[in-house]
Amino acid sequence: MTRLLLVELSRFRTRRSIALLVLGTVLAAALVAGLTAYQTRPLTQDERVDAQAQVDLAGRDPQVRAEVRACREAPTDYLGPEAEPADCTSALLPAADSFYPREAMDPAVVREGRGVQVGLLVAGLLIVAGSTFAGGDWGSGSMATQLLFEGRRRRVWLAKAGAVVLGCAATALVALAAFWAVLLLVARARGVEVSGGELSDVALQVGRGVALSAAAGLGAFALTMVFRHTVATLALLFVYAVGGEVAVSLLPVDGAGRWAVGTNAVGWLRTDHTYDDPSATCSLLGRCSQLQVLTHTEAVLFLGALLALACVVSLAWFSRRDM
Incomplete structure (x- = not known):
């Protein structure tokens, strides 16, 4: 199994489209860091x-x-x-x-704002990487050839999934670490004090961002192993992300906003996430409290359930479906 995983990691690393996505992810994070530093530059x-x-x-x-x-x-x-x-x-x-035309750099404000945005950006780009990794094998017809050398399909699926998780996690770690390294160096150069507690919060957010990116890449991989086409997976995820948010907001269900994927992804990355939920029930006094709080535990349980469902269906489908 270890040898098979190493082969899939090599395949993940050497595929040109994924290499470009990985490079683009790191450059995008660095670009956002530079833009943030510029927009918080000292006043003249x-x-x-x-x-x-x-x-x-x-x-x-x-x-x-x-x-x-x-x-x-x-x-x-x-x-x-x-x-x-x-x-x-x-x-x-x-x-x-x-x-003043702009605010000075505040690591706590950056963490809850641009830090969350760059985490979502990295996860979004690695969704494409995870889907491309599986879709490339199906599109080129090499999946059938690979199964001739290793006929146990579950081992093949698990090795490929492991390569996606490790590859996406490593990419996200480099990108997010680069983002924060640039900003912390800029803060130090400007004399902005960063406490140990703030550094700990940054490290925790980076860890959550890496976990989200790995899970996003794995989920996209799992779906592509079902649909056997990258475009189909990305189209489905786009419709689910955009249309699902609208559908959830229109559901006549109390607290329906809690089940939106975007809400849970942001809730996982932010330290304290408060979101507006128009479907929230009014209190006995007739005052509607539409501001809801989402904890990390609630967010990870929802996202984890979706990921587990996608992986179970994908593994079962790949194990039994004809090539």
């Missing part, structure tokens, strides 16, 4: 001066000045029982940072 002196000028301009507005004067005369009416007249200016006038 001119931008700070311009922001302060906008604050001064807002302070000259007659209506705003009237509000400040009224607040100083009765600060408790405006700002609460412990307010002082001196608090009115800072409370009613915008601060300079509200006019």
Whole structure:
């Protein structure tokens, strides 16, 4: 079995289309890292001066000045029982940072934003890799030849699946590690402090991203072993991802948004995922709470059940179906 797995790993590594996808995945992650670094670059002196000028301009507005004067005369009416007249200016006038054209780099914000996006991007590209790996064997007719040398179909399926999982996991690890290495180096160069707890959260997200990518590649491989065509698999996944999200949102079922694949994928990558679910039931007071919380356990159970179903069906189908 080990020898067969090594053969399939070599096949995965040397296939040109997969090599291009792997390279594209790493480059895409690096590109997103560079874009993130650029969009969070430090402010120039001119931008700070311009922001302060906008604050001064807002302070000259007659209506705003009237509000400040009224607040100083009765600060408790405006700002609460412990307010002082001196608090009115800072409370009613915008601060300079509200006019800044961009936010400074914050690793926690990046992790919950771009970190999740790049994790989904990597998983999406590796879906294509997993499907291409199986589809190439069926399209070239080499699957029948391979079964002449190894007639036990389950061993062949498991070896190929193992190669996909290892290949996708290694690619995702390199891509996500490169993404965060670039950003952490940029943060250090800018003097942004990154705590040990934040580094631990980043490492955990990278691990979850690697697991998601490996599972996504395996799921695509399993489906392609059933359909025997890459395009059919990718079309099905596209329809399921897009049409399924719409269908779930229209279902007259309480909490139907919980069963959307996209919601669960994001919930798996984010530290704390809160999503909007229009199908959520109203409380007894008649106030609808559409914001729902999705834990990592709930997300992985749902995604794992879908993956297990695809693998069981694929293995059974491949074991019995004629070539």
